[in-house]
Amino acid sequence: DARVTQTPRHKVTEMGQEVTMRCQPILGHNTVFWYRQTMMQGLELLAYFRNRAPLDDSGMPKDRFSAEMPDATLATLKIQPSEPRDSAVYFCASGLPGFPETQYFGPGTRLLVL
Amino acid sequence: RKEVEQDPGPFNVPEGATVAFNCTYSNSASQSFFWYRQDCRKEPKLLMSVYSSGNEDGRFTAQLNRASQYISLLIRDSKLSDSATYLCVVNPGGYNKLIFGAGTRLAVHP
Numbered sequence: 001d002a003r004v005t006q007t008p009r010h011k012v013t014e015m016g017q018e019v020t021m022r023c024q025p026i027l028g029h030n031t032v033f034w035y036r037q038t039m040m041q042g043l044e045l046l047a048y049f050r051n052r053a054p055l056d057d058s059g060m061p062k063d064r065f066s067a068e069m070p071d072a073t074l075a076t077l078k079i080q081p082s083e084p085r086d087s088a089v090y091f092c093a094s095g096l097p098g099f100p101e102t103q104y105f106g107p108g109t110r111l112l113v114l
Numbered sequence: 115r116k117e118v119e120q121d122p123g124p125f126n127v128p129e130g131a132t133v134a135f136n137c138t139y140s141n142s143a144s145q146s147f148f149w150y151r152q153d154c155r156k157e158p159k160l161l162m163s164v165y166s167s168g169n170e171d172g173r174f175t176a177q178l179n180r181a182s183q184y185i186s187l188l189i190r191d192s193k194l195s196d197s198a199t200y201l202c203v204v205n206p207g208g209y210n211k212l213i214f215g216a217g218t219r220l221a222v223h224p
Contacts, residue, residue: 031210043158043201043214055209091157100146100210105157 002026004106006092012112018080021109024073025094032075033093033103034060034067043091049075050097082113115140118215120202126221131192135218137185137202147178149187150201152217158201161187192222 005024013019025032034046048056052069060067064083069075079086089110095103120137127133139147147164162169164176164185175188185202202215 033210033212042216045211045213048209048211050209056211095210097210100205100212101148101160101163103160103210103212105159107157 002104004092004094004104006090006106006109008109009107010110012114013082014114015083016081017113018078019082019086019111019113021077021090021092021111023075023077023092023094023106025075025092026104027073029094029096029102029104030072031095031097031103032069033095034075034077035091035093035105036088037091037108038088046077046090079111082111084113087111087113116216117141117206117213118202118204120215120218122216122218124219124221126223127192129192129194129222129224131222132188132190133192133220134189135187135200135202135220137187137215139183139185139202139204139213141204141206142180142183143207144183144204145207146205147185148203148205148212149174149176149185150203150214152199152201154198158214161200189220192220194222194224196220197222 032049046060047067089108091108092106149161150158151161152158164178168177173190177186199217201217
């Protein structure tokens with residue numbers, strides 16, 4: 001049963017620290033998405049990759065957030081420095097281009113910045 | 115105005131009830147539409163796609179009205195296991211980008 005995996009599942013850190021979240025997309029999926037979910041804003045798209053290239057990161061705060069795909073099996077989302085308002089659940093999803101219904105979500109990383 | 119709007123609920127219904135959720139979207143050029151389900155502290159999962167002709171999957175029926183930019187989900191014979199948040203989702207086109215509504219909470223009680 002193919003799944004998107006994310007690590008860590010939970011992260012508690014102090015304001016100002018760097019946070020790195022990792023995602024392994026489903027094998028064969030060449031589109032990867034990063035979302036953030038909060039009670040106030042709901043699910044927001046942060047970044048989108050296709051064939052490892054970032055095509056849309058308009059939803060991502062550029063000053064402290066960065067997203068990369070070092071290879072086809074790994075996507076990373078970094079926050080440096082972290083702030084309390086970054087506390088949220090960060091989801092990674094992967095899918096096949098042209099078929100939005102194939103977008104599958106990982107279990108998420110719950111981030112708490114103190 | 116939000117791109118996808120839903121009534122947040124909660125909808126509290128007894129087992130066996132029929133419940134309907136509605137959703138409106140602002141981008142008339144949107145190309146595809148979905149309902150996702152999200153259980154507490156879990157990831158969203160695709161429940162069903164929504165087509166102009168309407169589609170049914172067991173107790174679930176989804177409808178799309180492009181003219182009114184309106185999407186609905188009907189759940190018949192509600193089960194306790196249907197308790198979750200239901201997210202209305204729109205693909206505005208261009209690529210696989212999905213725009214999520216804030217979700218409607220459903221609580222089914224005995």
